[in-house]
Every structure is written in C-alpha cells, then in structure tokens.
Amino acid sequence: MKEYGLPELEGAEKGKVVMRFAPNPNGPATMGSARGIVVNSEYVKMYDGKFVLRFDDTDPRTKKPMLEAYDWYIEDCEWLDAKPHEIIYASKRIPIYYKYVEKLLEMEKAYPCFCSREEFRRYRSEGVECPHRNTSSEDALDVWQKMLDGAYKEGEVVIRIKTDMKHKDPAIRDWVAFRIIYESHPLVGDAYHVYPTLDFESAIEDHINGITHIIRGKDLIDSERRQRYIYEYLGWEYPITKHWGRVSIHEFGKLSTSTIKRAIEEGKFEGWDDPRLPTLRALRRRGFQPEAIRKFFISLGVGENDVSVSMKNLYAENRKIIDPIANRYFFVWDPVEIRIVGIGSELAKEVKLPLNPSKPEGFRVLKGDSEVYVSKDDFERFEEGEIVRLKEFCNIRLENKEKRTFSFAGWQLEGVKKGKNIIHWLPKSETIPCTVYGIERSYEGFAERNAVKDVGKVVQFERFAFCRLESFDGELKAGYTHP
RNA sequence: GCUCCGGUGGUGUAGCCCGGCCAAUCAUUCCGGCCUUUCGAGCCGGCGACCCGGGUUCAAAUCCCGGCCGGAGCACCA
Numbered sequence: 001m002k003e004y005g006l007p008e009l010e011g012a013e014k015g016k017v018v019m020r021f022a023p024n025p026n027g028p029a030t031m032g033s034a035r036g037i038v039v040n041s042e043y044v045k046m047y048d049g050k051f052v053l054r055f056d057d058t059d060p061r062t063k064k065p066m067l068e069a070y071d072w073y074i075e076d077c078e079w080l081d082a083k084p085h086e087i088i089y090a091s092k093r094i095p096i097y098y099k100y101v102e103k104l105l106e107m108e109k110a111y112p113c114f115c116s117r118e119e120f121r122r123y124r125s126e127g128v129e130c131p132h133r134n135t136s137s138e139d140a141l142d143v144w145q146k147m148l149d150g151a152y153k154e155g156e157v158v159i160r161i162k163t164d165m166k167h168k169d170p171a172i173r174d175w176v177a178f179r180i181i182y183e184s185h186p187l188v189g190d191a192y193h194v195y196p197t198l199d200f201e202s203a204i205e206d207h208i209n210g211i212t213h214i215i216r217g218k219d220l221i222d223s224e225r226r227q228r229y230i231y232e233y234l235g236w237e238y239p240i241t242k243h244w245g246r247v248s249i250h251e252f253g254k255l256s257t258s259t260i261k262r263a264i265e266e267g268k269f270e271g272w273d274d275p276r277l278p279t280l281r282a283l284r285r286r287g288f289q290p291e292a293i294r295k296f297f298i299s300l301g302v303g304e305n306d307v308s309v310s311m312k313n314l315y316a317e318n319r320k321i322i323d324p325i326a327n328r329y330f331f332v333w334d335p336v337e338i339r340i341v342g343i344g345s346e347l348a349k350e351v352k353l354p355l356n357p358s359k360p361e362g363f364r365v366l367k368g369d370s371e372v373y374v375s376k377d378d379f380e381r382f383e384e385g386e387i388v389r390l391k392e393f394c395n396i397r398l399e400n401k402e403k404r405t406f407s408f409a410g411w412q413l414e415g416v417k418k419g420k421n422i423i424h425w426l427p428k429s430e431t432i433p434c435t436v437y438g439i440e441r442s443y444e445g446f447a448e449r450n451a452v453k454d455v456g457k458v459v460q461f462e463r464f465a466f467c468r469l470e471s472f473d474g475e476l477k478a479g480y481t482h483p
Numbered sequence: 484g485c486u487c488c489g490g491u492g493g494u495g496u497a498g499c500c501c502g503g504c505c506a507a508u509c510a511u512u513c514c515g516g517c518c519u520u521u522c523g524a525g526c527c528g529g530c531g532a533c534c535c536g537g538g539u540u541c542a543a544a545u546c547c548c549g550g551c552c553g554g555a556g557c558a559c560c561a
Contacts, residue, residue, distance in 0.1 A: 005509095007497090024561050062560050117559070124557080125485085158559050169486040171557040179559035198561050218488070222556050225487090245489075245554070299510065301496060305489050306554055313495070313511055323524070357525080391520055413519055422520050462521045483523050 005298040009043050009213055011240050017049030018212050021077070021084075022056045022202065025069035027257035029076040031249060031278040038297040039215055039244075041082030052209055053077055053084035056202060057091045058195045060185040065091075067186045072272075076280040080290045088209070090201050091188045097196045098148075100204050100234075101159060101177060105140045109233045110177060112143040113160045124173045127166045133174070147180060147194050154180045161200070163229045171222045175199060203227035211239045218243040218304055245306035251439070252278040252311075275479050276439050287458035287468030287481040292318035315482035322458055322466055322481075327355045329364070329454075330424040331434055331461035331478075333445035334376035336404065340396055343370070343408040353392045364450040368393055369427035373446055378423045379404070389416045390425040391462075424462050436467055438480035447476050 009017070019040045023033055044051040053073065057065040070089070077084055104110035113120065113132045123130045135143070147157060159178040167173050177200035182193050196204075202223065206214065214224075221243050231238045255278055263269055273281040283293065296314045300307055330353075340347060347368045355362035372390065382388060382398045387409050389395045395416055396406035416422065426446050434447035443464075451459060455469045458481060466481040 005496095022561090026561085056561060059560060062558090113559095121558090155559065160559095167486090169557075171486070173557090176559050181559085195559095197559075202561095218555055220556095220561085221487075243488085243555090250494085299496065303489085303496080304554090307495065309495055310512080316511055319524085328521075328524090353520095357521085389520070416520080422522095424521075460521085460524070463523060464521090465523070 005295075006039070006042055006046065006302065009047065009240075010242075012043070012047045012049075012213065015048050016212065017044060017047040018052065018210050019044050019049065019215070020052035020054050020206070020209065020211055021082075022054040022205075022216075023073060024056050024059075024063050025065045025073055026057075026063045027066055027261055027279075028069050028072045028272050029280045030255075030257065030260075031252070031280070031283075032247060033073075033076075034080065034280060034293055035244070035247060035297045035300065036216065037077055037080050037082050038294050039302060041077075041080070042294065042298060043213065043215070049212075050085045051082060052086045052088060052211070054088040054205060054209075055090055056198055057089065057185075057187065058094075058198065058201050059181070060091075060183045060195070061181050064183075065186050070187070072281065076284075079280070079284060080293060086209075088205065089187060090196075090205065091185055091192075093205075094188075094192050094194075094196070096208070097178075097201055097204055098194075101196075101200070102141065102144065104161065104177075104230070104233060105144055105159070106137050107233060108137050108140070108162075109229075110159055110161050111135045111140050112147070112157050113174075114157050116155075120174075123165065124170050127170075127173070129165045130174075133160075133162065133165075147178075150193060152180060154182055156180070161226070161229055163226065169222070169225065172225050175226050199223050199226050200230070203230045206239055207231070207234075207236050213242070214239045215242045215244070215302060218245055242302055243304055244300075244302050245304050247300065248306070248308045249278060250308065250310045275437055285468065285470070286479045287322075287466065288314070288318050289321045292321055311482070318482065319466070323460070324356070324358050326458050326460045326466060327362075327364075327451075327454055328353070328357070328460050328462050329448050329451040330366075330426055331436065331443075331445060331447045331451075331464050331467075332373045332375050332424065332426050332431075333436070333443040333464065335373040335426075335445045336376050336379045337371065337373055337428060338379065338404045338406055340370045340372070340394075340406050340408055341399070347394070347408070351393045364448070366393075366448060366450075367427045367430050369429050371428040373426045373428060373431065374423055375445070387416065387421070389413070389422045391422050393425065432472070432476055433474070434476040434478065436461070436464075436478045436480050443480075447478075451476060 021036045021040045041051050115130050158176045160174045161177050163172050163174055165173050176197050178194050178196050181195050184190050224241050228238055272279050273285050275282050275286050295317045347370050349368045351366045351368050352363045384398050387395055387397045394411050395409040397409045399405050399407050431446035432449050436443040452472050455472050458468045460466050465483045467478040470477045
C-alpha cells in the first residue's frame with residue numbers, strides 16, 4: 001500500500017468506496033482542481049471503488065457555468081487517468097432536490113424566511129430565531145408552491161434549514177437551502193428559477209450516490225457541520241470526510257478562475273490554454289505528462305495545513321518520465337552567425353548525433369558547414385584564442401570576435417575542455433525558423449529540420465529545455481515545458 | 484470580533500491517534516564530486532528540521548496546559 005503514497009483511508013473497504021469530485025464548471029480545470037481529481041481518483045483506484053464526477057452548477061448568476069467547461073472537465077479527468085464511472089449534472093436534477101426539501105418542510109425542519117439578508121444577519125449574530133421560523137408546515141408548503149409558481153421576486157424569500165440559532169458557530173445557524181434566481185442557465189435554460197445552494201444539493205447528492213468518503217478543501221469544512229442536520233432529520237449516515245489546506249504554487253501565485261477569466265477577456269492571455277496559465281489544458285499543451293501531475297499531488301498528501309509549493313517539484317516528476325524518451329535536437333536561440341575560415345570542403349561531412357543518449361541505436365544527421373549558427377549566450381562568453389567544440393562536429397578556435405571568425409582546430413574530442421566548451425550549433429544551410437513560447441519570454445531562433453517529424457511530441461532542445469513541438473508550417477512552434 | 488483547524492530541514496512530506504526501535508522518512512531545491520560529447524540533462528554524495536515555554540513520564544516530534552505564528556468559515560458563491 002505504501003507505494004501509492006497516500007495514507008490508508010479510514011473505514012475504507014475494498015470494492016465499496018465511492019468518492020466524487022464536484023467542481024463548478026465556471027471555467028476549466030486548474031491545478032487546484034487537479035488535486036481533487038487526483039486524490040479522489042487515486043483512493044478509488046486503491047480500493048477498487050467508484051469515481052463520480054459531479055457538476056455543482058446550481059448558481060446561474062454568481063457562478064455562471066461555462067458551457068464548454070463541462071466537457072473540458074471530462075476530458076481533463078480522462079487525461080489524468082481518472083475517467084469518471086458516473087457523471088452527474090446537478091442542474092439537471094433539480095426536481096429531485098425539490099422532493100427532499102418538501103419533505104423537510106413537511107417535517108418543519110425547514111421554513112420559508114422573508115427576512116432581508118441584513119435582518120437575518122442580525123438574528124444570526126445575536127443567536128435569535130427569526131419570526132418566520134415557526135411557520136406551520138401547511139403555510140410553509142403553500143409559500144414553497146408560490147415560490148415555484150413565480151409569485152415572488154428575487155430575494156424576497158428563501159428556504160432555510162433549521163439548525164440551532166444558538167449554535168456556537170454562527171456559520172452553522174439556519175442556513176439557506178433554496179433561493180430564487182431569475183436567470184437563464186447555460187445548461188437547462190429557463191426551466192427553473194428556484195435553485196438549491198451548494199450545501200443542500202451536495203448533501204442530497206452525496207447521499208443518493210452512496211458517497212462513502214469526501215475529500216475536499218478545508219474551505220468547505222463548515223459544509224459538513226451544516227449538512228449533518230439534514231442527514232440527522234432524514235436518518236442518513238454522513239460520509240467520512242477529510243479536508244486539505246490551500247495550495248499555492250510559487251510560479252502562478254493567486255489565480256482564481258474569475259481573475260483568469262477577466263484577464264483573458266482583457267487580452268492578457270490568449271485563451272484558457274495559454275501556456276502561462278495553471279489550467280490543465282495549458283499544462284497538457286506544454287507537454288506535461290498526466291502521470292507526473294498525479295505523482296505531484298499525491299506527494300502533497302492530504303494534510304490540513306496550507307502548502308506553498310514550487311513547480312520545480314512537478315518538473316522533477318515530469319523529467320523522470322520524459323527524459324528517457326524525449327528525442328534530442330538542437331535549437332539555437334538568439335542565433336549568431338559565425339564562419340570557420342582557413343579550411344574548405346572538408347567540413348562538409350555528415351555529422352551523426354544520438355537522438356537520445358540512453359538509446360544508442362537512434363541517431364539524427366546534420367550537415368557540416370563552414371557557416372554555422374550558435375547561440376548568442378555562448379558566443380559572448382568566448383574569448384579570442386579560446387577553443388570550443390561544436391558538439392559531435394569539430395573543434396574551432398575564436399580568432400576575431402568582432403568579425404565572428406573561427407579557425408579549424410581539429411576533429412578529435414580529446415583535449416577539449418569539457419562542459420560549457422562543448423556547444424550546440426546548426427549549419428546555416430540547413431535550418432528552420434523556430435519560436436519557443438515560454439512563461440516569461442519567447443525565444444526566437446533556428447531548429448534542426450529533423451525535429452519536424454516529432455511535432456506533437458515532447459523533445460529536449462539540448463542545453464535549453466524540454467519543449468513540446470506544437471506545429472510546423474515553415475516555422476516550428478514549440479511550447480516551453482521546463483528545464 | 485466569534486467558531487474551527489494547523490505549526491517537522493529552503494520547499495513539500497512520513498512519523499503523532501497506539502510515547503521508547505526517531506541523534507527523525509522520502510522527494511525537491513541548494514552545494515560538492517562524477518560522466519570520451521547537453522556544467523540548463525544524467526549519476527553519486529553532502530548540508531539541512533520536530534514554533535516557544537511549562538507539565539506528565541524512567542522516557543515526548545508524539546500526551547496535557549499556556550503563548551506565539553499561520554489558515555479557514557461566519558454569503559440568497561462554490
């Protein structure tokens with residue numbers, strides 16, 4: 001069991017665990033969502049259980065769902081090797097929630113409340129019951145029917161669940177279960193105008209889906225205390241819960257779905273899959289492997305303290321997967337053209353380079369040339385008289401830095417200073433333009449033509465970084481994965 | 484302010500429930516070394532932590548109390 005990296009789940013029995021991931025599809029899945037997808041699905045795998053994806057989309061106004069996001073979530077779950085066994089759309093199941101609230105109204109465990117927010121806030125903070133609390137079940141059901149009939153305006157009345165107005169935690173006191181929202185819902189249109197709150201919808205769904213364990217962020221810790229009242233009234237058993245703290249990722253800072261949405265609208269990002277964004281779509285585009293993302297979140301565990309991690313941890317996981325399989329190519333960024341003088345046609349030979357040093361059988365070929373490109377970063381470091389080696393090709397000595405001329409200094413590797421004096425290069429006669437889109441900046445330069453056959457794959461541009469080759473139409477476009 | 488939760492190396496994490504085998508696990512970062520061809524990759528090694536103060540005990544990272552610090556909730560959002 002230890003190999004899974006997650007601690008044993010309390011009360012879990014093999015084959016009987018049912019867990020869910022319940023996002024609001026008001027934008028695509030982000031790194032934050034990924035934790036929920038990964039941890040829940042991982043436990044389901046461990047115990048051979050069932051994984052439910054549930055869309056908590058019952059507020060068409062404040063958290064207006066985004067129509068495309070529903071399918072994006074499903075795609076992202078599948079990509080993360082967490083294909084849901086069942087998918088539930090809360091907005092399509094609203095009549096079910098009506099049935100249950102009607103039952104609670106009959107039982108006088110819920111009541112229609114006409115207090116304004118401000119009025120009720122005062123009752124709540126003072127621990128006093130509001131005048132509507134003792135409405136009879138007949139009157140309550142009558143009001144409820146009129147709510148459904150559209151007899152009330154938005155904000156005029158809500159349905160509250162009776163808890164305890166003297167509960168020591170004010171957050172638990174008589175909470176709202178249904179409110180009126182006259183706004184078209186992207187999925188169900190104008191079919192309803194009385195919507196359940198998350199707490200009500202979630203409480204009902206968790207029970208009817210037979211959810212055994214809930215693991216979610218600690219921002220929802222009070223939900224359990226609120227929902228337990230319903231479970232008690234209806235004689236249900238509450239799932240076992242676990243909560244994790246906030247995750248913040250150094251490289252991305254605080255990016256909520258709504259702030260990203262605004263930034264996209266303002267044109268600061270290309271779209272939801274802009275490589276600078278912490279969305280799963282963006283990470284996929286950049287070439288991250290789903291297994292690396294799983295391991296990353298499993299390594300965070302399920303502790304309740306807040307964590308602040310660096311993407312470097314994800315890079316390390318990704319590298320372990322990608323390094324043995326990614327083909328190597330040369331990419332010369334900020335290219336500088338240099339000339340090797342004093343020797344002619346002998347340079348025009350085939351240069352064989354390994355595609356991946358761990359797999360000696362594969363190789364690629366470059367044409368030797370007296371006019372080559374090297375990266376500006378490398379060139380500027382050299383001093384006149386210094387010998388450098390063009391990797392796998394030949395040694396050259398810098399003669400005149402201003403004129404960028406070098407002299408031939410032998411073929412042999414022996415005697416060459418290792419390390420930074422072995423550089424990558426490209427023959428001027430055989431290059432394709434290439435742009436790599438990075439998080440902080442883009443890199444322009446030339447790549448070797450051989451790379452074109454790996455479009456769609458993750459490669460390593462030697463001495464640069466791992467990149468995912470995105471497209472080629474005369475120019476190669478690539479996304480910067482990580483060093 | 485009220486309610487609840489948490490504090491293990493630079494960053495995460497294991498251990499804490501059931502005190503001793505913990506001079507504390509693993510990963511990553513950082514540093515150093517190695518590699519006849521990536522010193523921006525790979526391999527090997529190293530530095531580095533139980534928030535503070537009391538208490539209980541033969542024995543405390545582990546239990547108790549107080550303090551300090553951090554976080555969450557107190558929405559007709561999820």
